[in-house]
Amino acid sequence: xxxxxxxxxxxxxxxxxxxxxxxxxxxxxxxxxxxxxxxxxxxxxxxxxxxxxxxxxxxxxxxxxxxxxxxxxxxxxxxxxxxxxxxxxxxxxxxxxxxxxxxxxxxxxxxxxxxxxxxxxxxxxxxxxxxxxxxxxxxxxxxxxxxxxxxxxxxxxxxxxxxxxxxxxxxxxxxxxxxxxxxxxxxxxxxxxxxxxxxxxxxxxxxxxxxxxxxxxxxxxxxxxxxxxxxxxxxxxxxxxxxxxxxxxxxxxxxxxxxxxxxxxxxxxxxxxxxxxxxxxxxxxxxxxxxxxxxxxxxxxxxxxxxxxxxxxxxxxxxxxxxxxxxxxxxxxxxxxxxxxxxxxxxxxxxxxxxxxxxxxx
Amino acid sequence: xxxxxxxxxxxxxxxxxxxxxxxxxxxxxxxxxxxxxxxxxxxxxxxxxxxxxxxxxxxxxxxxxxxxxxxxxxxxxxxxxxxxxxxxxxxxxxxxxxxxxxxxxxxxxxxxxxxxxxxxxxxxxxxxxxxxxxxxxxxxxxxxxxxxxxxxxxxxxxxxxxxxxxxxxxxxxxxxxxxxxxxxxxxxxxxxxxxxxxxxxxxxxxxxxxxxxxxxxxxxxxxxxxxxxxxxxxxxxxxxxxxxxxxxxxxxxxxxxxxxxxxxxxxxxxxxxxxxxxxxxxxxxxxxxxxxxxxxxxxxxxxxxxxxxxxxxxxxxxxxxxxxxxxxxxxxxxxxxxxxxxxxxxxxxxxxxxxxxxxxxxxxxxxxxxxxxxxxxxxxxxxxxxx
Numbered sequence: 060x061x062x063x064x065x066x067x068x069x070x071x072x073x074x075x076x077x078x079x080x081x082x083x084x085x086x087x088x089x090x091x092x093x094x095x096x097x098x099x100x101x102x103x104x105x106x107x108x109x110x111x112x113x114x115x116x117x118x119x120x121x122x123x124x125x126x127x128x129x130x131x132x133x134x135x136x137x138x139x140x141x142x143x144x145x146x147x148x149x150x151x152x153x154x155x156x157x158x159x160x161x162x163x164x165x166x167x168x169x170x171x172x173x174x175x176x177x178x179x180x181x182x183x184x185x186x187x188x189x190x191x192x193x194x195x196x197x198x199x200x201x202x203x204x205x206x207x208x209x210x211x212x213x214x215x216x217x218x219x220x221x222x223x224x225x226x227x228x229x230x231x232x233x234x235x236x237x238x239x240x241x242x243x244x245x246x247x248x249x250x251x252x253x254x255x256x257x258x259x260x261x262x263x264x265x266x267x268x269x270x271x272x273x274x275x276x277x278x279x280x281x282x283x284x285x286x287x288x289x290x291x292x293x294x295x296x297x298x299x300x301x302x303x304x305x306x307x308x309x310x311x312x313x314x315x316x317x318x319x320x321x322x323x324x325x326x327x328x329x330x331x332x333x334x335x336x337x338x339x340x341x342x343x344x345x346x347x348x349x350x351x352x353x354x355x356x357x358x359x360x361x362x363x364x365x366x367x368x369x370x371x372x373x374x375x376x377x378x379x380x381x382x383x384x385x386x387x388x389x390x391x392x393x394x395x396x397x398x399x400x401x402x403x404x405x406x407x408x409x410x411x412x413x414x415x416x417x418x419x420x421x
Numbered sequence: 422x423x424x425x426x427x428x429x430x431x432x433x434x435x436x437x438x439x440x441x442x443x444x445x446x447x448x449x450x451x452x453x454x455x456x457x458x459x460x461x462x463x464x465x466x467x468x469x470x471x472x473x474x475x476x477x478x479x480x481x482x483x484x485x486x487x488x489x490x491x492x493x494x495x496x497x498x499x500x501x502x503x504x505x506x507x508x509x510x511x512x513x514x515x516x517x518x519x520x521x522x523x524x525x526x527x528x529x530x531x532x533x534x535x536x537x538x539x540x541x542x543x544x545x546x547x548x549x550x551x552x553x554x555x556x557x558x559x560x561x562x563x564x565x566x567x568x569x570x571x572x573x574x575x576x577x578x579x580x581x582x583x584x585x586x587x588x589x590x591x592x593x594x595x596x597x598x599x600x601x602x603x604x605x606x607x608x609x610x611x612x613x614x615x616x617x618x619x620x621x622x623x624x625x626x627x628x629x630x631x632x633x634x635x636x637x638x639x640x641x642x643x644x645x646x647x648x649x650x651x652x653x654x655x656x657x658x659x660x661x662x663x664x665x666x667x668x669x670x671x672x673x674x675x676x677x678x679x680x681x682x683x684x685x686x687x688x689x690x691x692x693x694x695x696x697x698x699x700x701x702x703x704x705x706x707x708x709x710x711x712x713x714x715x716x717x718x719x720x721x722x723x724x725x726x727x728x729x730x731x732x733x734x735x736x737x738x739x740x741x742x743x744x745x746x747x748x749x750x751x752x753x754x755x756x757x758x759x760x761x762x763x764x765x766x767x768x769x770x771x772x773x774x775x776x777x778x779x780x781x782x783x784x785x786x787x788x789x790x791x792x793x794x795x796x797x798x799x800x801x802x803x804x805x806x807x808x
Contacts, residue, residue, distance in 0.1 A: 082529075082530065083529065083530075083531070089528075089529060092527065092529050092531075092532050093529055093531055093532075096524075096529065096531035096532045096534070096535050097531055099535060100531065100534070100535060244433050244436065244437050245437075246437040246440070246441050247436070247437055247440050247441075250440065250441050250444060254444075257778070257782075260781055260782055260785045260786075261743075261778060261781055262743035262744070262746040262757070262781065264746045264747070264749070264757065265746060265757055265760075265777055265778075265781070268757075268761065269774055272764070273764070273770050273771075273774055276454070276455040276458045276459060276770055276771075277451035277452065277454055277455040277458075278451070278454065279454060357545075357546075357547040357548070358547070360547040360549050360550060361547075361549055363549065363750070364549070364749055364750050371547075371549065371550060371553065375553070385561075387554075387557040387558075387561065388554075388557075388558070391550065391553065391554040391557065394550060395546045395550055395554075398545065398546055398547060398550065399542070399545050399546060402545040402546075403541065403545045406545065
């Protein structure tokens with residue numbers, strides 16, 4: 060053994076230059092790709108740095124005129140108008156409530172990302188309590204908070220409200236739809252399948268439009284409700300149609316023996332579904348579910364087309380008037396950043412979960 | 422009665438009748454109420470309105486459409502617009518997605534970093550926000566008077582002006598067919614068994630075929646030029662506006678750019694997944710057979726990756742086709758916007774919604790059928806399945 064180790068000397072560790080050469084300049088094509096990528100990276104990084112920081116204007120004190128002189132970004136529009144973008148037309152003195160409500164939603168989302176909360180009951184408690192807190196904070200009228208009607212909600216809070224209520228209604232609905240679609244009763248499964256497939260074949264915006272503008276014609280006066288809640292219902296229906304297929308996929312991944320064993324133990328339909336089938340199905344469906352939440356959050360922004368004053372519309376209003384007209388890029392970048400923070404962290408979390416679960420299955 | 426209810430079969434039948442009946446009753450009640458409400462506004466239901474003239478204009482249509490034309494013509498033009506925009510968007514998104522996806526699977530860290538940054542940024546920002554952004558950028562371009570020219574092209578707030586050849590419609594169609602042939606011929610040459618040359622050594626042949634087809638296209642255009650006018654119709658400033666050339670409206674340009682960039686980030690992930698799905702053993706086997714890097718890519722990696730990608734890609738295409746409904750946000754008269762305008766102007770709400778649903782059902786089913794066909798045609802069969 061000793062002799063062998065003596066004769067085979069370890070190759071000398073590669074120098075930095077060798078390492079670089081192997082990684083980036085192994086062939087002419089590689090070298091070309093490396094140089095091109097490096098050039099693009101350098102160009103973009105420099106441009107963005109220069110625009111966003113080095114030659115940007117940060118304070119609103121100079122007004123729009125200070126921005127015209129500078130070559131870079133005009134962040135003063137954000138400094139001046141951030142309240143409109145975040146809170147819309149919500150009464151100025153009450154805007155702390157709107158901010159607190161957003162914090163409540165974020166806290167609720169973070170809580171439901173912790174595995175300790177992953178039982179049906181705990182999740183339901185967290186979500187119902189969180190949404191109720193949000194609603195009370197926003198609407199007021201009790202606990203000494205002045206009343207603020209839905210028509211003056213706006214900005215980020217409205218976006219979050221639509222998203223949260225969509226999930227709160229859509230998620231239980233999706234489980235019902237999935238169960239009905241795999242029902243043994245042919246007419247129930249076929250009719251549900253038809254509903255799910257028709258909703259999935261339509262673009263979301265057409266459904267929102269139908270619920271907001273067309274549905275009032277088809278409903279008796281007492282059932283019409285506020286436009287906001289009709290749109291939320293439409294968005295929840297759309298969410299549940301997609302989520303139902305994800306849940307159904309998860310259910311198909313549960314071995315048939317599990318359900319048969321539950322029946323053999325004497326569990327009825329509801330108990331075998333809630334104790335045996337659903338927990339395993341939801342585990343299978345978890346990555347796709349989080350992905351669906353991400354998509355649904357992004358699609359919340361579509362309500363701007365129906366005429367709601369959510370964050371995108373309030374952004375349009377923030378630069379749309381008079382003196383700040385030129386500063387549209389800054390406003391859109393600001394809103395994009397807000398969306399990015401939410402969506403990116405949620406999708407990173409999904410990717411982390413997927414990796415974690417893959418380890419468990421190995 | 423009690424014993425009847427305890428009978429499983431009877432209970433199941435009742436349950437089904439109740440469910441379907443309740444849904445049916447709800448829909449029926451909705452339609453009846455809507456008809457009554459609409460009738461109260463003086464709107465008679467029925468599809469007669471399709472043959473009345475609209476009284477409003479489309480801001481973008483490929484075929485001539487004026488306020489005098491009937492509604493059905495507008496609906497048809499709307500569908501054509503949706504398909505036209507969708508096709509452009511899909512093709513460009515595929516090009517962007519392929520490039521970024523290849524960068525993401527490259528062995529080069531820098532290229533991977535670039536690809537990943539692109540996907541992370543554009544996938545995580547809602548499409549509608551990107552549409553608004555690009556629309557603001559394009560409508561804030563300089564006015565036609567102040568626009569700068571480069572290669573006969575003007576980027577202005579009123580649209581993109583590009584030079585077009587002065588030729589008739591048939592010549593243009595023939596040239597288009599030749600360009601299509603330039604894309605299809607190499608693909609066919611790469612697969613056919615009617616040529617002796619072994620697969621994988623046909624690159625020169627493919628390049629020659631593509632070049633010949635493109636040369637044909639140029640020749641057709643040159644031969645079909647109209648007499649007495651210059652060959653290229655170049656936009657030029659006359660008075661306050663640009664004359665000549667082809668104007669691509671800002672709305673259309675916005676949507677194409679947004680769909681290409683956003684869709685590209687999704688397609689990049691699909692492309693990456695497809696390449697990841699190719700077994701390591703396949704690549705090692707191909708390398709040990711002594712194939713060159715190019716041959717390994719063209720004959721082993723790409724065909725296998727394509728098969729893994731196609732079903733997911735088909736879903737994405739259907740999604741992108743539906744995303745053309747964002748047109749309403751910037752005022753592009755796609756199918757959905759025509760429906761919305763029809764409801765606004767004529768009040769024929771139920772009929773218009775019915776047409777909208779039917780139209781999208783047909784578009785989706787057609788796309789799905791096409792992709793199923795392709796998928797079946799290229800799926801590995803019998804012996805090929807052995808890994």
